[in-house]
Amino acid sequence: MKKILVLMMVLGNSALAQQSPLTLWYAKPAVRWEEALPVGNGRLGAMVYGRTGQEILQVNEESVWAGVKFNDGNADAGKYLDTIRRLIFENHNAEAFALADKFFLATDGGNPPRPARSFRSNQTLMNVNIDYGFEDAEAYRRSLELNSGVALTTFTVNGVDYKQEVIASNPDNIIAVHISASKPGALNAVIFLSRPNPRDTSEKLRDCKVIAAGRQLVLDGQIIDRNGKENKGPEGAHMRFAGIVQVTPSGGTAVAKNGVITVKGAGAMTLYIQGATNYNAVKQDLDPGATVAMAKCRRLLTAASAKTYAAIKAKHIADFSPIMQRVSLDLGTSINASLPTNERLAAVKKGEEDVDLTELYFQYGRYLLLSSSRGPGVLPANLQGIWNQHLDAPWNADFHTNINLQMNYWPAEVTNLSLTTAPLFDFMDRIRPEGRITAKKMYNARGWVVHHCTDAFGKTGVQNGVGWGTFPMGASWMCLHFWEHFAFTLDYKFLREKAYPIMKEHAEFVEDFLVKSPEGYLVTSPASSPENQFVHPVTGKPTGLTYGPTMDNQILREFLSKCVAAAQALRTDSADVARWEAIIKQLPPTRIGKDGRILEWIEEYPEVEPGHRHISHLFGLHPGTEITEQTPSLFEGAMRTLTGRLAQGGGHTGWSRAWIINFYARLKQADSVYNHMQALLAKSTLPNLFDNHPPFQIDGNFGGTAGIAEALIQSHGAYVELLPALPAQWHTGKVTGLCVRGGFEMDLAWADGKLTAINLRSTTGRNLVLKYGQHLLPLSVERGKSVNVPVDQLL
Incomplete structure (x- = not known):
């Protein structure tokens, strides 16, 4: 209630109607990719620029990868293993x-095999470009509402109000864009597709083509793998990919010609965006056939485009919002809460406090994980989640298993997003056949x-x-x-x-x-x-x-x-x-x-x-x-280790700083949790709140979210510890829906740094022990029951 009153005083009632505490918003369009806003359904992702001239939606389909399947374990390793060990x-x-x-x-799996120093990269699918042609716009605003998963852009030109909504629907497995004008016939646009060129632009062979037919733009392509100075595996024409945009106007005309669709005189229009490849997740390989990707893409598009945008949006929100709303976090109110997100971040970079921004960052991590790792997706969140603008991404946007892939899933269980782990578990299960070959060959x-x-x-x-x-x-x-x-x-x-x-x-x-x-x-x-x-x-x-x-x-x-x-x-x-x-x-x-x-x-x-x-x-x-x-002794040694690393410049990457937050939460160092959360925002966060390694790498977002949860509740030991590392700056607040080991959900409230309320829900009927400060409280809760725990028993 306090937050609502403050926002009313700052914004007025009309502004409050537009502003949600869980909204990223900006007063200007995105100039670069790192300012665009992400939507995703686990399989498809898009970065929305929110431009009034030429709008860009950079689109990913999770399985667009260069390379092919082969076992890369070096068969000669076993011959030299004992010598290397000696x-x-x-x-x-x-x-x-x-x-x-x-x-x-x-090795590249050839005969004889050649050293392959690294494998190839995850790739962008395409850009969907919408040329509105407006050079000047008034009353501009773009936003991403985390609870609904809707990216919204609004602006006014010549007295006409324009609104663009973008969603990545999980139930309908589609990205849908709805654009409307407040005046009938005032919507005109040119829609076309593009994709970055391969690095070797001297090659005449392009990797894709685009045709316009009816009210569809169709991208049909195949990744052409080539080696430069390094051998990255077999060369040749490999993965096939397809992308389709269907334009459905309300009023006016839509004409396809020369690879573009021109819409004139419409009152509104919906874009249905679909993509697919010939990747087979079960085999972790490519299905043969020149039309597999396109047929899949058309099948998915046909199923979704038969529905109205209103129906897709309603079903999307009904699916997405309840999952996001499983967990709420209130750390207090900031004076900058009414400012655009980039201005709030800039203020933190100058040393100001903004506990509301920490809340937003926490929920943003949950939003990103839910959007990049769930069915119908079949791959886990990679180094960039599901959002990658490159053909050759930093670190290939791959799956790093020496911390990064693991860190992606640190918040999954504790922040009530257990469903996001399914693609990870399936992926690791399916990797075992290759892992067996490598284990035998190399060791x-x-x-x-x-x-x-x-x-x-x-x-x-x-x-x-x-x-x-x-x-x-x-x-x-x-x-x-x-x-x-x-x-x-x-x-x-x-x-x-x-x-x-x-x-x-x-x-x-x-x-x-x-x-x-x-x-x-x-x-x-x-x-x-x-x-x-x-x-x-x-x-x-x-x-x-x-x-x-x-x-x-x-x-x-x-x-x-x-x-x-x-x-x-x-x-x-x-x-x-x-x-x-x-x-x-x-x-x-x-x-x-x-x-x-x-x-x-x-x-x-x-x-x-x-x-x-x-x-x-x-x-x-x-x-x-x-x-x-x-x-x-180890606890103290860990403290000294952290102090020593940080004194020498440690924590200079986003994910490393996020790990440090979790370390200090486990060490019960509340001040350090807060200081490093501030440092994560100030030094390693981009304007759209993406983590900055640099460049963008999403694990810092997930690790930061996990670190905030770790400061509020811990259950890795023999008990569930409440508010183990609560910073003084978060002195009054509430969290609901956090999960703890043993099959429990918990709500906590505190005031002036002291625990004031506990609600506990059991899904398993197991016993547990609560710890607050130096006090322990054994409890038994029936399966499916919810209890309010008397706080005075822990004081």
């Missing part, structure tokens, strides 16, 4: 690196493996160089997300049929991959601490290839412990449990260095980059559970 153990890291660089890197191991990144075709080999890519623990970490889904939902069917088989099979790889170290531990080798290097004690030169780095040990302890818990929950595999428990006891412990910091590697090596963006050796603090207040 060299590493004997401190001959440079020699080991040279051997691994020659025989461990991914002579059972089970399955994936290294530090993969693509839509399920590559599992070592990509982008030995120093970056030697991270077989990517699979172990990904398996933990299966356990987390079970921990939050207690869905035993999911655990039995989906999660445990995947976890158990990867545990087979772990058993075969681990090797005895000179110290007598079971260790990973060859290995790396993601993307970081140390100064070699003998040569004095940088190296990253090593054995038994701290992150690997922490991941394995977490993973194998969850395998044990899963087997025990299902009352199966007692022999496997005994074997896994024995392995856990032989892993190197997390150790503290001379300066009190946690060691990143097996020995206390000097750091090449003391402020490195990856803080991998704190995995055990977050998202792991090894480092807690019950391990005081």
Whole structure:
């Protein structure tokens, strides 16, 4: 109520009717892509510029990927594995690196196979251009309403009011645009499609063509893969893609000619935008046939375009809004709440506070995850979610499994978006056949493996160089997300049929991959601490290839412990449990260095980059559970580690800053949670609130949302801790709908920094223990019941 009163005083009643607390809005059109606003339905995404001259809707279909399917595991790796391990153990890291660089890197699957230094990129589908032709407009406003998923642009020209709405409907599997004018016959526009040219513009062979027929614009294309200086796999004509825009005017005329559709004298018009490829998600491969993509595109378009825009919009909102409204967050009111979003962000960059913007950022992360990861989509959210304007995107807009893909899903369970994990779990399940081949070829191991990144075709080999890519623990970490889904939902069917088989099979790889170290531990080798290097004690030169780095040990302890818990929950595999428990006891412990910091590697090596963006050796603090207040020396060591990294410039990328927020939430450092949330906004957030790595990379958005939730509620231990890291600046507020492990939803309210109300809903009927400050309260709640917990019992 307080927020509404403040907005009424600032805006007046008429403005309030247009302004929602969960709205990104701007007083000017987007000049660049990073200012455009995203919509998505899990499969299709669009960036809306909101221009009054030539409007641009940059459109993605999730599966538009360059490249083809082949197993990229290096078949020669197994021949040299023991030699590489021996060299590493004997401190001959440079020699080991040279051997691994020659025989461990991914190959292109040819005969004989050639080194393929990286795979190819996710690609944009097309731009839908709407030329309104207006140079000057009044009363301009563009916005994105998070609860409804509607991108709205309004403006006035010559006394006529124009309104453009864009939605990405999940139920109807379509992007729909509705444009209207307040005066009959006042809407005129030219609609055409475009797509970036391939880099090699000297080639006469273009990758697509556009035709206009009837009231449709049809883009028909095929990705032509070529190699430049680096071999990125087989060349040739590969994935086929199609895009169609159908224009349905109300009044006036729509004429197709020379690749454009010209609309004249209409009162309104609807654009139905569809896209498809010949990607087969189950096979992670391409279906043969020149017309597969186009036929799919036409089929999907026909089904949706038979409906009116009003019907599509109503169904879209009825689907989207209830999911977004599962969680609400109120952190107070800011004096800048009435300003355009970019102006609010600019004020934060100058040092001003805006708790409303933090709320908006939190819900924006939920919005982005819901919009980029759900059926009918079949792929998980990639490094850019589902929004990519490039043919060759930064880092290929791929799936990085050395933190980034995992971070994308950190907010999924806790912020009541469990449904978004389905594409991730299906994708990891389908990657196993390639992972089995790679495990056997490279390590002579059972089970399955994936290294530090993969693509839509399920590559599992070592990509982008030995120093970056030697991270077989990517699979172990990904398996933990299966356990987390079970921990939050207690869905035993999911655990039995989906999660445990995947976890158990990867545990087979772990058993075969681990090797005895000179110290007598079971260790990973060859290995790396993601993307970081140390100064070699003998040569004095940088190296990253090593054995038994701290992150690997922490991941394995977490993973194998969850395998044990899963087997025990299902009352199966007692022999496997005994074997896994024995392995856990032989892993190197997390150790503290001379300066009190946690060691990143097996020995206390000097750091090449003391402020490195990856803080991998704190995995055990977050998202792991090894480092807690019950391990005081490690807890203090984690604090010192963070302080040391930050003093050397750490946290300089968006996702790294987001991880730091989660670290400090686990350390119960409320002031640091707030300061780094401010830094995330001030230093790593673009005008449309996208995370800035730089450039744009969406994991910071998801990690930031997760960090805010982590400050409000934690359930990774033996109890559910309430407001564990509440910043003083969030002194009065309320959150509803957060989920905790064990199958509970919780609402919390607080005033002047003190807890004032708790509502608890159980979906499983399990017991739990609440913790607030130093007070514990055991509770038993029946399945399906909701209870208000007396706060005085926790004071």
